[in-house]
Amino acid sequence: MTVPDGVRERWVRTGGVELCVAELGDPRRPTVVLVHGYPDSKEVWSEVAARLADAFHVVLYDVRGHGRSTAPSPLRGGFTLEKLTDDFLAVADAVSPDRPVHLVGHDWGSVQSWEFVTVKRTEGRIASFTSMSGPSLDHFGHWINKRLRRPTPRRVGQLLGQGAKSWYVYLLHTPVLPELAWRGPLGRRWPGILERVEKVPGGDYPTSSLPSDAAHGAWLYRDNVRPRLRRPREDAYAHAPVQLVTPLGDAFLSERLYDGLELWVPHLTRRTLPAKHWVPRTRPDRLADWITEFVTATEDGRSGTAANGKHADRFGGQLVLVTGAGNGIGRATAFAFAEAGARVVAVDRDAEAAARTAELSRLIGAPDAWAEAVDVSDEQAMEKLAARVAAEYGVVDVLVNNAGIGLSGSFFDTTPEDWKKVLDVNLWGVIHGCRLFGRQMAERGQGGHIVNTASAAAFQPSRALPAYGTSKAAVLMLSECLRAELADQGIGVTAICPGLVNTNITSTAHFVGMDAEEEKRRQQRTARLYGARNYPPEKVADAVLEAVVHNRAVVPVTPEARGAHLMSRFAPRVLRRLARVNPPL
Amino acid sequence: MGGTTTVPAAGLRTELRGFREVQRLAYDCAEAVAARLEPGVTEREAARMQRAWLRERGVRDWFHLPFAWFGDRTAFAGFRVPLQFFPTNRRLEPGMPFILDMAPVHRGFTADIGYSGALGPNPVQQRLAADLAAHRELILREVRERRPLREIYEDVDRLMVRQGCANRHRAYPFGVIAHKVDRVRERRLSPRLFGFGTQSLKGLAGDALHGHREGWSPLWSPYRFSDHPPHPGLWAVEPHLGFRGTGAKFEEILVVTDSADPEESAFWLDDDLPHVRRWTEGT
Known part of the structure; x- marks a missing residue:
């Protein structure tokens, strides 16, 4: 991991798994917890973490079954959002027992962070949340239902658009095949694909744990997507200010998904970025800047930012x-x-x-x-x-x-x-x-x-x-x-x-x-x-x-x-x- | 009265005292009303407050009825027709800039003043209000130099551009930066036309007629009819700055005489006014 010296590691035991947690920066400063997505491990954050470490106490952890954290057994049913919330609370209690943490999530890290920030039992533990490329499954479920109930041409277009972008979700629901592909040829070719298609700079990312991360992580989809989309929670209101970073060139998520998000989030700051899906790798400077600004503003008791002119999101x-x-x-x-x-x-x-x-x-x-x-x-x-x-x-x-x-x-x-x-x-x-x-x-x-x-x-x-x-x-x-x-x-x-x-x-x-x-x-x-x-x-x-x-x-x-x-x-x-x-x- | 009033030197002082008193009265009104402004007050209410305050103190006639502009209406954003100048139901919010503009006639003397402020701190409004000081100096200096009014207008424009602001007095009828004011005969009835007192309009029309014959105009505009040196009389000067949805102006009377002494040839009727005090305190 290309992080500066002074990375401290610890292991947090929770719900039958052991989570690998890395910490940087001064623990007396506000704590920022970075949650990675799929197929990734905490190393996806290395560039952003290094930039945040001067100002904050930065914490990264490998989600269960990823990186150096152990996987639940059996895998089926071991990746529900409830269990992931237990993991987050265990990490937060270990690294910042008396102060709420600032949460940052990318991809599936953002999907699970939405769960953290909208369930009752984490209230008071989260100071702010910066989301990128990962919607709340509950909000997503309501988004689909709303469009199915009154299918105007525009809404049908939005549904079909996102439906086409979600092709990989369907594939991940097939049994065994994804695991075989990831442990076989796909796992070997993935770094090249990322570099060519997503313009992710090469180097020591992705890490060697990629095949098993990707194989285990398939259960994130299988355990959560269908139940949540079928019966989305009605009370998924965010209890902390949220900064939504939307990469405009994201191949997997339509920006329309976040239309009407203000209904669920009382304090929402929108940001847009002309970039593809893997922004923590391709735009670390911009992200570190926005996270710093948002966290500082929240710590100072302001919600949102001062400028409200046209294109302030950009x-x-x-x-x-x-x-x-x-x-x-x-x-x-x-x-x-x-x-x-x-x-x-x-x-x-x-x-x-x-x-x-x-x-x-x-x-x-x-x-x-x-x-x-x-x-x-x-x-x-x-x-x-x-x-x-x-x-x-x-x-x-x-x-x-x-x-x-x-x-x-x-x-x-x-x-x-x-x-x-x-x-x-x-x-x-x-x-x-x-x-x-x-x-x-x-x-x-x-x-x-x-x-x-x-x-x-x-x-x-x-x-x-x-x-x-x-x-x-x-x-x-x-x-x-x-x-x-x-x-x-x-x-x-x-x-x-x-x-x-x-x-x-x-x-x-x-x-x-x-x-x-x-x-x-x-x-x-x-x-x-x-x-x-x-x-x-x-x-x-x-x-x-x-x-x-x-x-x-x-x-x-x-x-x-x-x-x-x-x-x-x-x-x-x-x-x-x-x-x-x-x-x- | 009306016409080409070159005030005789002897009567000048008493005459000016009358104008000064009503101008002070108007500024007192502006300060009193501004102090009573609070979130939720509408432009109409603010205009009515000015009217009531002045009526209580004996004002019966107007050059024009009081105006009040809040928010981006201080910069006349999107103004196309003159009716938009009239007060609306726009409500004042914390931090919003405002302008009060009134022109009472008291004992036959006319004032026309403009008062800018903001409800609570507003750095842009404060900046603009401070920038107006340079315009007050520029106008006086160039009038004393007897420069054609149209050129002075253009110099004011250039200074505004340098300051990064927009000229918003261009939105006034005929784009005027100033107009002549005069004594008005006191009548029992004081009917008004579109908010303007008929007596004052009559005076202005008389001036316009005389001026047309003699080659000058009671309206100080960017157009060719203002291409003449300053004409003696009392001019209500109102430079109005705008910057991205915030506007600020002052308006007060500039006395122009036909004296050969530059100091005597033009001077501000009164230097003890709220905006001038603020500038001198600031420096």
């Missing part, structure tokens, strides 16, 4: 870095992430504006926000920024390369210096961001997302915007290529393409081929035009968050940008005609 606690965050779309994006509970790094070359963004972000829900005064076109400054952010705030979860400048005028009036300036910021700024922060994301190997602000000018040619359009078209293609490269690592890349948005890019834009006075006049007229169009940057920010949540590739924002995007595919000649029109400024 971005709560994540680290988001936005460049060009001193105004316009960048600032609005920083605020939208802040409202969703993300930690925000606001980068702008204007230190005062960045500081202001960070300050307001903290006021509206960001647990923390920092300002960094950096010019994105400055390679060395960006390298220093990347090093500083990694060292002080951590690896960025969402990167928004948004900084950009405007440049308008005839190609022949655009000097090489003008070209250099616009490409340095609009293209090189994005390249530096992707290169430095994208690499950190990829090396961490726990997913992430990159958003690059391109423009409608990336696919709408115009005689007035040769340099600007070129730089933005490059950003669009860079995003597409990077998206292809990073897809396998669970990192999404999005190009946002706004049209005319009311920001002050107009009053700072450079108009070539005219004197300063005429340029100022143009800036003013463009600013008034964009003001009259009055498309707020907040709407672009909303589109950014949506794009990250749904992992979209190219997102045109504003009707004119969407129109141009469609025409670039179906009627490019119309766009070429439009490109010849001189904008009336």
